[in-house]
Amino acid sequence: MNDPLSFLGFSTTPLELISFVLSIVTVLLNIRRIHWAWLFAIVSSATYGIVFFESRLYGDAGLQGVFIVASIWGWYEWLRGKGEDERPLVVTHLDRAGWSWSLVGWALGFVLLSWFLHAWTDTDVPHMDGFLxxxxxxxxxxxxRKKVENWHVWIAVDILYVGLYVYKGLHLTAVLYAVFVVMAALGLRSWARAAREGAR
Known part of the structure; x- marks a missing residue:
């Protein structure tokens, strides 16, 4: 059922191809701030979890489970809003403290995940897998939380993912992440404009 096939000159599998399409739809909807993006994120995370596990990218595979939980929460947040009066979330920027906590969280996550992947799995890329x-x-x-800076993070991460997936032989997914870099730049521009306008 998941036998190798050729798509646009790349060797892939039906499951990777399905995940590819679902991920593109997810980001397109996310750029436009349409809450259905989270549904597509849940499904694409489930399918990519299998793809990454089979490629021994255990950090990425485990991350898909976290993505599913985070996507349910994100969907709820976008629909429910914030505060006691449940006002809809609007697009905003991180303040200085938010940036600091984000970078500290990223660094801490990198250290813990790298250690875990190195100690408890047979992955050959524990540090890159943990960092990304x-x-x-x-x-x-x-x-x-509709923070504009999510796109800064995605641009950096997606660029590095291209190299990782080429190394792991997931060439179609590498192409996907190269497309994601461009889409993240478009998302950054769109969300920055929305933040200036106070849009949802």
Whole structure:
């Protein structure tokens, strides 16, 4: 069922191809701040979890489970709003403290995940996997709170993911993440404008 196939000149599998399409739809909806993005994120995370596990990218595979939980929370946040009066979330920027806590969280996540992956799995890329897993989690949490800076995180993470996936032979996914870099730049521009306008 998941036998190798060729797509656009790349060797892939049906599951990786399905995950590819779902991920593109997720980011497109996210750029436009449409809450259905979270549903597609849940499904694409589930399918990519299998793809990454089979490639021994255990940090990324485990991250997909966290993504599913975070996506449920993000969907709830976007629909429910914030505060006792449940006002809709609007797009905002991180303040200095928010930036500091985000970077500290990323660094701490990197150290813990790298140690875990090195000690308890047979992955051959524990440090890169840990660093990008922690960064991806941060990007998801910032997106759930409608922070413009989620796109800064995604641009940095996606660029590095391209190299990692080429190394692991996931060439279609590498192309996907190269596309994500461009989409994240578009998302940054769109959300920065929305923050200036106080938009949802």
């Amino acid at each position: 897993t922690a960064g991806s989690l941060l990007g998801t949490l910032l997106a759930a």
